[in-house]
Amino acid sequence: MTADPATPLLDTVEFPADLRRLAPGQLPQLAEELRAEMIAAVGQTGGHLGSGLGVVELTVAIHYVFNTPEDRLVWDVGHQAYPHKIITGRRSRIRTLRQGGGLSGFTKRSESEYDPFGAAHSSTSISAALGFAVANQLSGGTGKGIAVIGDGAMSAGMAYEAMNNAKQAGNRLVVILNDNDMSIAPPVGGLSAYLAKLVSSRPFLELRQFARRISRRLPNVLHRAAKRTDEFARGMAMGGTLFEELGFYYVGPVDGHNLDHLIPVLENVRDAVEGPCLVHVVTQKGKGYAPAEAAADKYHGVQKFDVITGEQVKSAPGAPSYTGVFAQALAAEAARDDKICAITAAMPSGTGLDKFTALYPERTFDVGIAEQHGVTFAAGLAAQGMRPFCAIYSTFLQRAYDQVVHDVAIQNLPVRFAIDRAGLVGADGATHAGSFDVTYLASLPNMVVMAAADEAELVHMVHTAALHDSGPIAFRYPRGNGTGVPLPAVPERLEIGKGRIVRSGTKVALLSLGTRLAEALKAADQLEARGLSTTVADLRFVKPLDEELIRRLMSTHEVIVTIEEGAIGGLGAHVLTMASDEGLTDAGLRIRTMRLPDLFQDHDAPDRQYDTAGLNAPHIVETVLKALRHNSAGVEEARA
Numbered sequence: 001m002t003a004d005p006a007t008p009l010l011d012t013v014e015f016p017a018d019l020r021r022l023a024p025g026q027l028p029q030l031a032e033e034l035r036a037e038m039i040a041a042v043g044q045t046g047g048h049l050g051s052g053l054g055v056v057e058l059t060v061a062i063h064y065v066f067n068t069p070e071d072r073l074v075w076d077v078g079h080q081a082y083p084h085k086i087i088t089g090r091r092s093r094i095r096t097l098r099q100g101g102g103l104s105g106f107t108k109r110s111e112s113e114y115d116p117f118g119a120a121h122s123s124t125s126i127s128a129a130l131g132f133a134v135a136n137q138l139s140g141g142t143g144k145g146i147a148v149i150g151d152g153a154m155s156a157g158m159a160y161e162a163m164n165n166a167k168q169a170g171n172r173l174v175v176i177l178n179d180n181d182m183s184i185a186p187p188v189g190g191l192s193a194y195l196a197k198l199v200s201s202r203p204f205l206e207l208r209q210f211a212r213r214i215s216r217r218l219p220n221v222l223h224r225a226a227k228r229t230d231e232f233a234r235g236m237a238m239g240g241t242l243f244e245e246l247g248f249y250y251v252g253p254v255d256g257h258n259l260d261h262l263i264p265v266l267e268n269v270r271d272a273v274e275g276p277c278l279v280h281v282v283t284q285k286g287k288g289y290a291p292a293e294a295a296a297d298k299y300h301g302v303q304k305f306d307v308i309t310g311e312q313v314k315s316a317p318g319a320p321s322y323t324g325v326f327a328q329a330l331a332a333e334a335a336r337d338d339k340i341c342a343i344t345a346a347m348p349s350g351t352g353l354d355k356f357t358a359l360y361p362e363r364t365f366d367v368g369i370a371e372q373h374g375v376t377f378a379a380g381l382a383a384q385g386m387r388p389f390c391a392i393y394s395t396f397l398q399r400a401y402d403q404v405v406h407d408v409a410i411q412n413l414p415v416r417f418a419i420d421r422a423g424l425v426g427a428d429g430a431t432h433a434g435s436f437d438v439t440y441l442a443s444l445p446n447m448v449v450m451a452a453a454d455e456a457e458l459v460h461m462v463h464t465a466a467l468h469d470s471g472p473i474a475f476r477y478p479r480g481n482g483t484g485v486p487l488p489a490v491p492e493r494l495e496i497g498k499g500r501i502v503r504s505g506t507k508v509a510l511l512s513l514g515t516r517l518a519e520a521l522k523a524a525d526q527l528e529a530r531g532l533s534t535t536v537a538d539l540r541f542v543k544p545l546d547e548e549l550i551r552r553l554m555s556t557h558e559v560i561v562t563i564e565e566g567a568i569g570g571l572g573a574h575v576l577t578m579a580s581d582e583g584l585t586d587a588g589l590r591i592r593t594m595r596l597p598d599l600f601q602d603h604d605a606p607d608r609q610y611d612t613a614g615l616n617a618p619h620i621v622e623t624v625l626k627a628l629r630h631n632s633a634g635v636e637e638a639r640a
């Protein structure tokens, strides 16, 4: 295709079919335009930057060579898929990324047929691509399953579980290992050292070398002996790769920014390889944008930024973040107790543990993207007398649920769970929301579950957890900044299972768990203004529940409303169960529960998310008025 030199090539490419009409020689220019478009868009929206920049050429090459969407392309995590979105019909909406009603920051099935599988949690791509490949095999479809997985994501056990089963897919499965030698932070562990060795011990693969190897792989009886000799020789020379041992044909390393190498290698993988194939592509995170190249970890995810300077928009100085307060409080505990140690699953900066590592490197463990291992590792540490804090986001702890139940709770081991990003998470959307931790933890025998109402409470909870040796204990706190309350100079040890009255009244009792307390207090002001005397309690614990306090409030108030930032099955369920077990509802007590709605809430601005969820002060007032059968003017209606 010859384009008008004045027209950017990217303007001629709305879908991969347009891309495939270009000559190979035009692809580098297209890649540069795609990179510039992505930088400009993320400058306006914020979001994931470094990972997408690193796969611009790879994105172009995959769509050029493979027959997407019939070939099912699965991006692991999906945070690197912005260039993919731009050339799969979504360029006109790319500046809506992560905004309410706009494009998701990850792949999403409902967005495009080019996103055959949604993601955001890592290391699922090989399993999903294998599913596509095998389904096609069974139904006679011709499409392949293609997984693009990063070296960080490759540290999770699930990737190996999938590879262990891959043989059945034959050559319908292609795994592209995108090795940029970075997770969000520098990668950890034996696998990353192994990949580095592979890359340094072999020259980048070019078509010529690949073709030589492929010819030896052809299924020709005459070549079998030679093939065996070749494999033997390769094994002797550089060791059979781990991936070969798992049944993959290993190709690489390939320079992931050189389209002259990438395209022919992928074409050969598409056409000539017999079994499942793993292409090891080496890329640079942040490629082509100097500030991101210079600090790949800082530009993994960004705020809006100035494209010329790379400077990110700073949020107004305000209260410290919950994450920062947690890290500081934990460091203070570790200073007085050398048994305290901390575990993160590849999120040292996200959990604040980077600061802890700086002080106590020998007591911090980054286990890689391996939440399951992290939890059982903590259980082992606890069983041997250490006091481990597992700092894992609510959403990622879901992956380690069996370990929480089987390895920690059943054995009643004192593992401390610091659960960050509990509740709604704004632009990261449904996949990252911490909606379920109270439900899945407070149903477990032995488990203590707390929720911090503000950052001062968080400090008390870290202290309480540090001193709690009799079994597992968890505390949850949200994304973002605290309320600005002063932090305690000396942390308090909270009495397990005891809440506190924050404001006393006589008619309505609002039972709050966690940071909706501020809205409950606002609602109490508005109810008082209507002449409805309101008590506000911060329960602090959902398990064990402060039954004595709740019983007292139930016997002295007309309406009880529970408020929490979690799904059904949390505080509301525990309070209702207690009330009905004790027959407290028999006398006509009105109990209402306010919680997250029964839906996966899309990405949006946090305040709008709370409005959608119905968890702001006006919703609380409305709920109370309805329960009292008042009309909106506050006048009591006749009871039915």
Ligand SMILES: Cc1ncc(C[n+]2csc(CCOP(=O)(O)OP(=O)(O)O)c2C)c(N)n1
Residues within 6 Å of the ligand: 051, 054, 077, 079, 080, 120, 121, 122, 149, 150, 151, 152, 153, 154, 180, 182, 183, 184, 285, 345, 346, 347, 369, 371, 396, 399
């Ligand atoms: C189960 C799970 N744990 C943690 C994360 C948070 N996370 C998002 S991207 C990422 C790093 C991924 O590294 P890699 O696969 O190498 O991709 P890159 O960003 O380097 O392209 C992590 C830890 C996640 N998405 N899923």
